[in-house]
Amino acid sequence: MSRRTLTIVQLLLLTAVLSAANSQAQTLYRWIDRTSGQTVFSDRPPPPGSTAAEVKSEAKASADEAPLPYAVRLAAERFPVTLYTLSRCLEPCRLARDLLNGRGVPFTESLADTAEEQDALAARLGGDIAIPSLFVGTQGFRGFEATAWHNLLDLAGYPASAPYGAKPSGIFKQ
Known part of the structure; x- marks a missing residue:
């Protein structure tokens, strides 16, 4: 086979494969x-x-919308994670997000900027608030302490590290 014929055959084969993928x-x-x-x-x-x-x-699902691994999906259904932050919280909140994203934990980030939101957070925590605060299911923790957060996530069944190709989370909820 000539080089040109081989290239044409490869292009036809690629077209057939892509057409089959779209027909799925x-x-x-x-x-x-x-x-x-x-x-x-x-x-x-x-x-x-x-x-x-x-x-x-x-x-x-496209590569951008890859489904979560089974263990993460199961943990997220049973023990959803909510991170409470403030808009003016910089370094501690970045560390908190990095910890959750480093483990591949899907989480919702809720800003507690108003007095009403802070009062609601204080009631949920059962006392004073500290930012950032984390809830894994119904279990909460005031302030950022990596060891305690890892313990909560381990008990909920979240993997210790993010799976390959995991996208950062942090869906804001007002």
Whole structure:
């Protein structure tokens, strides 16, 4: 085979592989059949007049939206993590975020800038507040102390280090 023919064959093969990857993304329809009353799952739209029609896209997650590893997903469902910070908190809050992101922990960051938010945080902590504060499930800890935070995360089942390719977290919640 000549070099040019080999290049053309490689390009055709690459095109076929990319086309096959795109064909994996499809739409799934769910509806209840009027005649039998059974639930039907299909890649084709339901017939007109069907009840309880539902559409789900089964597109594969992109590299930016890679699913969390099973252990992290399980821990996040059972023990969601919330980091309480202030907008003027610099170094301690950066260290807190770095610790959580270094372990690959998905967390919500909540700013406690107003007096009402600080009062609510104090009530949740059961006393005075310290920033940053961490909640893992219902267990809270005042202030940043790496050893105590690691202990809380270990007990909740979060991995000791972030999996390869983990994206930083820190979803702000007002």
